[in-house]
Amino acid sequence: MLKKSFFGLTRSWLRYEGLASFPERICHVPSPGRITYLFNAPFEKTTDPKLNVGDRVKRGQPIVLNDEPGGTLVSSVAGSVASITPYDGDLGRRCTMVTITTDGNEEVDTGFADYAASPRLETARTYLTNSPGSPPLDQLADTGRPIDTIVISAMEDDILIGTRRHVLEKDFSMVAKGITVLRQISDVERIVLVVPRESIQGFGHIGVEVMAADVDYPAGHPLLIMNNLLKKPVPAGQSPEENGVCFFSIEAVASMGRAYADGAVPVRKTITFIDKDGAHALATVRVGTPVADLLSTFGVTLNERDRLIFGGPMTGKAIYDIDHPILADTDAVLVQDRDSIPYSSDYPCINCGDCIRVCPVNIPIDMLVRFLEVGQYAEAADQYALESCIECGLCGYVCVAKIPIVQYIRLGKYELAKERSMEAAND
Amino acid sequence: MIDRKKLVVSHAPFWHNGSSVAERHYNILFAAVPAAALGCFRYGIPAIGVVSFSIAFAIIWEWVMNLATRQAPTIGDGSAALTGLLLAMLLPATSPWWLVVVGTFLAIVIGKQIFGGIGSNPVNMVALTIAILSLSWQGHLDFNEALVNYDFGFPMVYPLAQLKHFGTAAIGSFSYMDLLLGRQIGGIGAPFGLALIVGGIYLILRGFIRWEIVISFLAGIFVTAMVFYGANAEKFADPLFHLLTGYTLMGAIFLATDDSSSPVGFIPMLIYGAVGGFMTVLIRNIGIWVDGVVLAILIANIVSPLLDKIRPKVMGEVS
Numbered sequence: 001m002l003k004k005s006f007f008g009l010t011r012s013w014l015r016y017e018g019l020a021s022f023p024e025r026i027c028h029v030p031s032p033g034r035i036t037y038l039f040n041a042p043f044e045k046t047t048d049p050k051l052n053v054g055d056r057v058k059r060g061q062p063i064v065l066n067d068e069p070g071g072t073l074v075s076s077v078a079g080s081v082a083s084i085t086p087y088d089g090d091l092g093r094r095c096t097m098v099t100i101t102t103d104g105n106e107e108v109d110t111g112f113a114d115y116a117a118s119p120r121l122e123t124a125r126t127y128l129t130n131s132p133g134s135p136p137l138d139q140l141a142d143t144g145r146p147i148d149t150i151v152i153s154a155m156e157d158d159i160l161i162g163t164r165r166h167v168l169e170k171d172f173s174m175v176a177k178g179i180t181v182l183r184q185i186s187d188v189e190r191i192v193l194v195v196p197r198e199s200i201q202g203f204g205h206i207g208v209e210v211m212a213a214d215v216d217y218p219a220g221h222p223l224l225i226m227n228n229l230l231k232k233p234v235p236a237g238q239s240p241e242e243n244g245v246c247f248f249s250i251e252a253v254a255s256m257g258r259a260y261a262d263g264a265v266p267v268r269k270t271i272t273f274i275d276k277d278g279a280h281a282l283a284t285v286r287v288g289t290p291v292a293d294l295l296s297t298f299g300v301t302l303n304e305r306d307r308l309i310f311g312g313p314m315t316g317k318a319i320y321d322i323d324h325p326i327l328a329d330t331d332a333v334l335v336q337d338r339d340s341i342p343y344s345s346d347y348p349c350i351n352c353g354d355c356i357r358v359c360p361v362n363i364p365i366d367m368l369v370r371f372l373e374v375g376q377y378a379e380a381a382d383q384y385a386l387e388s389c390i391e392c393g394l395c396g397y398v399c400v401a402k403i404p405i406v407q408y409i410r411l412g413k414y415e416l417a418k419e420r421s422m423e424a425a426n427d
Numbered sequence: 428m429i430d431r432k433k434l435v436v437s438h439a440p441f442w443h444n445g446s447s448v449a450e451r452h453y454n455i456l457f458a459a460v461p462a463a464a465l466g467c468f469r470y471g472i473p474a475i476g477v478v479s480f481s482i483a484f485a486i487i488w489e490w491v492m493n494l495a496t497r498q499a500p501t502i503g504d505g506s507a508a509l510t511g512l513l514l515a516m517l518l519p520a521t522s523p524w525w526l527v528v529v530g531t532f533l534a535i536v537i538g539k540q541i542f543g544g545i546g547s548n549p550v551n552m553v554a555l556t557i558a559i560l561s562l563s564w565q566g567h568l569d570f571n572e573a574l575v576n577y578d579f580g581f582p583m584v585y586p587l588a589q590l591k592h593f594g595t596a597a598i599g600s601f602s603y604m605d606l607l608l609g610r611q612i613g614g615i616g617a618p619f620g621l622a623l624i625v626g627g628i629y630l631i632l633r634g635f636i637r638w639e640i641v642i643s644f645l646a647g648i649f650v651t652a653m654v655f656y657g658a659n660a661e662k663f664a665d666p667l668f669h670l671l672t673g674y675t676l677m678g679a680i681f682l683a684t685d686d687s688s689s690p691v692g693f694i695p696m697l698i699y700g701a702v703g704g705f706m707t708v709l710i711r712n713i714g715i716w717v718d719g720v721v722l723a724i725l726i727a728n729i730v731s732p733l734l735d736k737i738r739p740k741v742m743g744e745v746s
Binding site for chain 1: 431432433434435436437438439440441442443444445446447448451543544545546547634637686687689691692735738739740741742743744
């Protein structure tokens with residue numbers, strides 16, 4: 001793929017997966033004996049912690065770790081807190097891991113049911129931010145950055161994944177309900193549903209604007225949807241939210257619809273599991289299930305030096321711990337055999353130009369990477385559009401010299417942001 | 428915790444399309460082989476000697492530089508072997524052994540390694556070498572002089588030299604078909620137009636060289652020669668003659684397309700090729716040199732960093 005075949009004139013392009021390539025049956029991963037939550041807030045020892053080991057929680061009850069943003073998550077099981085430990089995330093992010101052991105009874109917290117009759121943004125924020133699909137309700141509620149458009153995206157984050165496509169085609173009644181809820185809890189006028197071009201038919205009745213995105217990867221990337229479909233290009237380094245557009249995955253909208261229809265917080269997430277041989281299947285998993293449980297359900301054994309990835313092959317994140325939980329926004333789990341892992345090299349760029357031809361946003365990568373290699377991040381941003389990169393991973397995929405280009409770019413962005421915040425602090 | 432399996436973590440993307448530097452170079456090498464083989468067949472043992480010696484010494488110099496600069500050996504990536512083969516294809520079959528040794532030294536050490544190795548050479552190392560050799564040992568690079576003892580049954584004179592010294596009247600004896608099929612003298616591989624074109628088409632189809640450069644280089648030659656021919660058909664040769672003689676096809680397919688010394692943007696590639704083609708005909712028609720290809724490519728190489736500044740608007744860029 002993305003490589004000329006021996007006789008072919010055209011390059012085959014990476015495409016998003018259609019549902020036809022998935023087995024009909026959806027694997028139901030049984031509820032595990034323990035559930036783990038990753039709080040996006042640092043672990044702090046205080047004299048009067050809000051959450052203690054041994055505390056009991058009910059299904060659908062908000063667990064409050066602290067008052068920081070990201071300090072509250074809703075439990076998907078009933079049980080008791082077994083451990084609270086610090087966890088190191090990407091790029092120095094400090095998180096807290098909370099493990100809950102289940103005890104068989106499915107005691108349900110009725111807090112949400114009381115509010116379900118009259119949807120309001122505040123209660124939805126408390127109860128639904130870590131429902132399957134992870135609805136970005138905090139962004140929607142942020143008064144500092146008013147939102148005027150909501151985009152409901154049925155486009156996957158990556159190739160090989162079928163999670164959102166499945167929700168679009170098999171669970172659309174809940175999506176329609178979710179859209180009604182969205183209208184009730186926010187005063188956003190414009191709601192746009194973005195679907196793959198192949199399945200554009202049949203959404204006229206729900207009363208939202210429907211747009212079709214290409215099935216060529218990475219046309220479903222939020223920044224490309226902003227540029228190509230909404231015609232609102234996002235300035236480099238900014239997010240869609242800063243420009244008045246909030247992106248919901250279609251699964252998040254379906255979860256919201258289901259929550260208000262059932263009067264209970266939904267706890268099962270649809271995910272795509274991609275095996276070592278590339279075979280992929282859909283599964284439903286309780287949010288917070290350790291990935292080890294998913295692997296044993298599919299009968300996959302991990303060997304030393306295999307690779308476990310949350311997300312797809314282009315943009316996913318490698319995981320170092322098989323107890324890592326499936327999160328509310330984990331759309332796929334990919335397992336790679338140690339023999340099929342391509343390694344990057346320290347070879348210099350030979351200037352072949354393959355990356356330039358695949359870059360969806362026209363970054364002069366051959367020049368950019370020369371600056372990044374020697375740590376000149378400010379120059380890279382000023383002259384060679386470092387911050388315009390959408391991190392789709394295509395340049396690294398085609399690189400003849402196997403340079404870890406995306407890694408350089410992310411490091412560059414991170415270092416640049418650090419430099420800038422230090423400068424701002426000194427002023 | 429002790430029996431926990433260690434997983435490999437790394438950064439996305441987790442897939443690679445399988446291309447490699449070595450694959451690229453060996454394919455280009457493969458595409459150059461037909462013309463080189465025809466040259467060896469025509470000139471026999473001396474040509475085989477030059478080709479083997481050149482490839483061998485290019486690799487040896489690369490290895491020596493790897494040792495001297497304490498780098499990991501890079502001879503396996505095919506770059507040195509390719510340089511050696513391309514250099515041999517431009518040299519006459521009668522080149523003495525020391526010329527090949529000096530030539531490969533210039534190409535690998537002066538042309539590439541002192542700038543930092545692969546990917547860092549500012550100009551094409553083979554073009555640079557031929558330019559230095561023809562300035563230093565004109566007699567050995569003059570094909571009429573070098574190949575005086577051979578007779579293959581077609582005019583044993585270098586077509587471009589005839590044009591330079593005797594004008595268009597002297598080139599009437601060359602038919603286009605003869606020129607295309609390599610019935611002309613020149614370097615070991617350079618005269619075999621058809622073989623070079625086949626190799627070039629292979630490389631373009633497989634995506635190993637950038638077609639924009641090849642096409643714009645040839646178009647540059649054609650258009651410029653056409654202008655001269657239109658202005659004075661008696662003094663200047665027709666465009667087709669320029670396309671089929673000298674180093675034109677070698678330059679367009681193998682030298683101008685060198686990765687590191689050429690630009691990669693679409694517009695920059697077109698300008699780069701056109702500059703090379705334009706300068707080639709300018710040097711041939713009004714310069715003092717018989718063939719302008721290597722010098723024209725060196726000039727285009729030098730312009731290349733400037734051309735890299737021309738780039739399309741990046742999404743999200745405010746300007």
